[in-house]
Amino acid sequence: MTNPVQQAIENRISAHRYVDGPLLDDARILALVEQATRAPSAYNMQNWRFIAVRSQDAKARLQAVAYGQQKVLDAAVAFIVCGTLAAHRQLATALQPSVEAGTLSQRTADAWVAQAIQAHEGDVQLQRDEALRSASLAAMTLMLAAQGEQLGSCAMVGFDALALHQAFGLAPHEVPVLLVTVGYPTADQLPQKPRKPVHEVLEIL
């Protein structure tokens, strides 16, 4: 028997065409991003930011830096999922709610902050890895959250990162990691693409 999460994972496709017209209201966008932020991140850094591109004007701007891809315009909303560099510098703030909730002692929080600063400060590659990692974990959660809401989605790496950075005024420490379109797919979608046989990518020790 297939459980509902497995069903969502197996039924998710990369939706390349969307019914043009219906948008998502603020409440639904918030609900999706709220779920995305449930993804784990190193030290609970939450080193991510989401830009929900919904207006025609903003979509046109995004399409222009995404090689003209039509689905950016047709989707109900297109998310720019950013990872954050130098996240260790704001870790103390990110952990404060955990300390207040009593799930993390101040002493452990302080130790994590010291450890993160030691590891990340001066290691530009690690900072970038961490931005890519956290934003991707959140983006995958976002896509499955959309699937759970009976919406379609598509992850896209086809964009000009530098141009996007300028067009949307990203901060210097923000890295656009993925675009995720979300909306109502048309009926004529291709099935999920076949994958390599599992034994080719799995070793059990």
Place this chain on the structure above:
Amino acid sequence: MTNPVQQAIENRISAHRYVDGPLLDDARILALVEQATRAPSAYNMQNWRFIAVRSQDAKARLQAVAYGQQKVLDAAVAFIVCGTLAAHRQLATALQPSVEAGTLSQRTADAWVAQAIQAHEGDVQLQRDEALRSASLAAMTLMLAAQGEQLGSCAMVGFDALALHQAFGLAPHEVPVLLVTVGYPTADQLPQKPRKPVHEVLEIL
């Protein structure tokens, strides 16, 4: 009303302690990884590999390169999720099943391969980004798949990548991106850590 996927996303915690003893058999490990490989990847590259560390001996080796963390030993299985560099070189092979299934024309497959080679060959940072991104998307799917199977999981970046590389004989083009422990959590887990308020990480345009 909360849908089952949302429930899984909201109920997932980082399980730091596991009931010592029960393992996962090959079939269950295969089923989890099969779900993980349903994650999307650029051009459907599937630039990932999973090492399921289950035996006592292999777990001890992993613990030694993961700063002695006990949960590596106690979990039913600990996955090393690797991303693959230079994935464009094996893209033609990865796409062959899609061509055979008729969901991708040979012409489009050839165009993708040419495009990927042009973009990735010689761009070491893009290759690493892609490895981080794909492996993280797959790792998140793996954790939610585990949740769907009523198992606990924990993502870990606390490991010595170089030492792990040697201890497990990874290929030069393989990057260990995340460890994911999976198993039966003890009853004394902390709740999911609080997150920043959504409005701090979301902008709607």
